Amino acid sequence: MQQASVHLDTHFAIAPVDPRIFSGFVEHLGRAVYEGIYDPGNPLSDRHGFRKDVIEKLRGWRMPLVRYPGGNYVSACDWKDTVGPAAQRPRRPEFAWRSIETNQFGVDEFVDWCRALGTAPMMAVNLGTGAIGDAGQLVEYCNLPGGTHWSDRRKANGHADPHAIKLWCLGNEMDGPWQAGHVPADVYAHRAAQAAILMKGIDKSIETVVCGSCGTGMSTYMAWDRTVLEYCWPYIDYISAHRYSANRDNDTPKFLAEGVAIDAMIEDYAAVIGYVGGLKKSKKKIYISFDEWNVWYKDTHGDGNWATAPHLCEEVYNLEDALVCAQYLSSFLRHADSVKIACIAQIVNVISPILTKKDALLIQSTYYPLEMFARLAQGDAIETRVDGPIINAGGMGEAPALDASATFNETDGAVSLFLVNRSLTDELLVKVALADRNISGVAGAELMHHKDVKAANTWENQNIVKPGHVTVNIDGATATVTLPAPSFAAVQLKTTERKDG
Numbered sequence: 001m002q003q004a005s006v007h008l009d010t011h012f013a014i015a016p017v018d019p020r021i022f023s024g025f026v027e028h029l030g031r032a033v034y035e036g037i038y039d040p041g042n043p044l045s046d047r048h049g050f051r052k053d054v055i056e057k058l059r060g061w062r063m064p065l066v067r068y069p070g071g072n073y074v075s076a077c078d079w080k081d082t083v084g085p086a087a088q089r090p091r092r093p094e095f096a097w098r099s100i101e102t103n104q105f106g107v108d109e110f111v112d113w114c115r116a117l118g119t120a121p122m123m124a125v126n127l128g129t130g131a132i133g134d135a136g137q138l139v140e141y142c143n144l145p146g147g148t149h150w151s152d153r154r155k156a157n158g159h160a161d162p163h164a165i166k167l168w169c170l171g172n173e174m175d176g177p178w179q180a181g182h183v184p185a186d187v188y189a190h191r192a193a194q195a196a197i198l199m200k201g202i203d204k205s206i207e208t209v210v211c212g213s214c215g216t217g218m219s220t221y222m223a224w225d226r227t228v229l230e231y232c233w234p235y236i237d238y239i240s241a242h243r244y245s246a247n248r249d250n251d252t253p254k255f256l257a258e259g260v261a262i263d264a265m266i267e268d269y270a271a272v273i274g275y276v277g278g279l280k281k282s283k284k285k286i287y288i289s290f291d292e293w294n295v296w297y298k299d300t301h302g303d304g305n306w307a308t309a310p311h312l313c314e315e316v317y318n319l320e321d322a323l324v325c326a327q328y329l330s331s332f333l334r335h336a337d338s339v340k341i342a343c344i345a346q347i348v349n350v351i352s353p354i355l356t357k358k359d360a361l362l363i364q365s366t367y368y369p370l371e372m373f374a375r376l377a378q379g380d381a382i383e384t385r386v387d388g389p390i391i392n393a394g395g396m397g398e399a400p401a402l403d404a405s406a407t408f409n410e411t412d413g414a415v416s417l418f419l420v421n422r423s424l425t426d427e428l429l430v431k432v433a434l435a436d437r438n439i440s441g442v443a444g445a446e447l448m449h450h451k452d453v454k455a456a457n458t459w460e461n462q463n464i465v466k467p468g469h470v471t472v473n474i475d476g477a478t479a480t481v482t483l484p485a486p487s488f489a490a491v492q493l494k495t496t497e498r499k500d501g
């Protein structure tokens with residue numbers, strides 16, 4: 001059996017865990033909204049048409065934010081179509097996914113749905129085909145108390161209190177040539193800056209997210225980001241990062257080393273932010289909003305053929321996908337000083353851990369890592385020093401067998417560990433050594449593993465890939481756990497101050 005050590009010292013905090021890294025994203029795409037979160041008339045829905053079974057499962061993620069309404073959808077939509085009496089809302093051809101948009105679910109329904117779930121909306125504005133004036137009017141509609149045209153329209157539409165939306169995305173993936181209204185970086189940067197000035201002029205309490213690159217494969221990767229940061233620096237609070245991981249060549253050793261590439265990408269963003277901040281001699285902090293992340297490559301069918309709520313991008317997830325999702329979340333913790341928001345893309349039906357049918361719901365493998373991280377990662381993210389085997393990572397070259405992240409909660413002494421054994425062949429005995437505290441017990445220890453890395457839950461058997469228990473042995477200031485190949489473990493240790501230290 002291979003062995004690895006994780007060295008921890010709770011003094012070595014990276015930054016407090018921002019719970020917003022456990023956020024989600026829902027777009028008007030396929031069956032994400034219609035038949036996903038919104039299905040009026042279905043016995044499983046409440047009186048607003050919100051699927052209650054979906055809400056219950058989403059609560060398991062404790063998402064502080066849900067980003068909406070897109071995605072590519074946002075770049076050609078008109079938010080004004082989506083408010084007011086439902087019967088009067090227009091049906092529109094939806095550009096991004098070649099579908100029919102009925103506009104029966106819009107801004108107000110989304111905010112009501114967020115309240116029902118217990119989360120906060122993160123709203124994107126159309127900076128593709130949309131004018132900056134429309135973006136400003138959406139802020140007016142949502143956030144002003146009343147006494148102006150659009151805030152009074154909100155009140156007339158049954159929402160007396162402002163929606164109080166704090167976070168606003170300045171468009172979506174505007175570097176992508178497929179995006180409606182795509183323009184070069186400098187043109188977008190001017191547009192985004194002007195929109196942010198207007199939007200913050202209407203409500204100075206809001207925060208804005210400028211579009212960064214939509215992927216490392218873009219020819220403008222980082223050059224786009226440098227330009228938008230240079231121009232928009234005074235007007236923004238976050239820059240977006242997007243990444244979808246894929247195992248198209250069935251190179252699973254490479255796929256399971258995704259955490260290495262995710263770390264590198266986040267470090268690129270931190271570097272360009274630091275570079276522009278340095279150029280500007282600015283003390284302002286701009287953070288990363290990693291507002292689309294997931295595994296996505298099996299169902300990329302994005303042509304709705306002018307249907308309403310077509311089946312699009314309904315990815316089926318297996319164990320290896322869940323192990324990659326765990327590595328995204330660990331990477332966000334390892335970079336807790338720069339990543340403050342992250343949204344799994346998406347949350348229902350479309351590239352989602354949750355699939356719905358009219359009368360049932362399926363939880364896929366990728367549901368569980370987010371549930372475990374959101375429940376257990378509390379307090380500060382802390383440094384993890386890993387000594388252990390290096391394995392062949394296929395097209396990635398070589399990578400550490402163990403991917404690790406950790407948190408320490410000073411209020412109750414809990415140390416949480418998130419460990420992925422990337423090896424397809426070798427069990428890994430992991431020894432966790434805590435330098436400054438004693439380990440007094442094990443609060444919880446869960447393991448995701450299956451002998452077949454391609455195993456997936458099905459409608460008929462929903463319990464094929466889900467967490468089980470794993471044994472953790474403790475001795476003074478060390479804990480040991482054996483990780484099968486490959487697997488993901490989430491372990492929470494109870495710790496106490498070391499008197500002799």
Ligand code: AHR
Pocket residue numbers: 027070071072073172173214292345346
């Ligand atoms: O999440 C699906 C799509 O992926 C989004 O619409 C877009 O922003 C990204 O390319």
